[in-house]
Amino acid sequence: MGIPTLLDRPDLYVVARLLERLWREDAPMLKTRLQVDANVNYDVFTRYLDWMCSKSLVALQTSDDGRERVRLTSQGFEAYRKLVQWINEVVHAHRTGSR
């Protein structure tokens, strides 16, 4: 398999999905499990994971059993929090006057 290229423009939903899954788990997750839960193919997952690592949103660590796990960093946590706050504002936007 070739070296996956870094993303130019990440899809908001995919990033949010990965961040949410890690946030919900509250513990490092196996890469394969995260990929399955995020419902993206391996190539896409690898590219997003690389991109998220490069932005320090997530970090990789090898557990005692030698398997690689992904954990949410504090930056990743903050990024997800910001996304959730924005979507909450959108849902409530009608109260601030859409007309």
Add this chain to the structure above:
Amino acid sequence: MNPDSPPGIRGTDDIGATLDEALVEARRLAGDAHAAQRERYQSAIGYVLLAALIVWFLLFVGLGLVVKEPDLARRMTVSFLVATVTAIAVGAPGAWGIRRRARPDIVAAKAWADRLGEAMDRRRSGERPTGSVFELLAEAAREVPRWLYAQRRAGLVRDPGTWGWIFLLVWLGVDILIGFMPSSIGLDFVATILVGVPSFGLLAAAAVLYVRWRRRREIRLETEQRDWDRRYEEVRGRMERFLEEL
């Protein structure tokens, strides 16, 4: 708390509360829209039934007076049968048309309310959500103008002026037709035209009024949806820029 997680990462976790807040609001909007649409559908069916009943009554009484049949029982039977068949012929397609138009919106709003409600329940019970709550909210946010619009518009009840005129025109048109047409059977062509043209004119005016009212309503919804979509895309753009600039 997992020992591998950075210390304090979930210590001040307001994300769950924010997600819940957004879910509650979206669920409320979808639920209210569903209730408003269902109520409007039931009102519309009620109006059709009322109209069918009026048609039945007018025909029954009118035919009872004009049918030249000396036997009262026979005359009543004929009036009853004709009035019933006509009322069904008027009411059934009307009710079917209303159901056909209203059902997709009602089903869609119900499906949204159920999806959001299920996500809320899962979060409350600590069950694992079936998908991303963020994505669900992002999708739901697109529907907000439709839900708001569904709550605001309640057809007849919310626009009594226009609907008063429509009702009056239909009433007069039908009244002239039912009142004068049977007696014009023996009249010549000119007299029939004199009776028919005003009544059909009134019915046509009612139809034009209704079509215009509906068009205005659709334009308003389209404008609101466009504005909302624009604002949504702005926020989405902000979120994407935020990710790019990390």
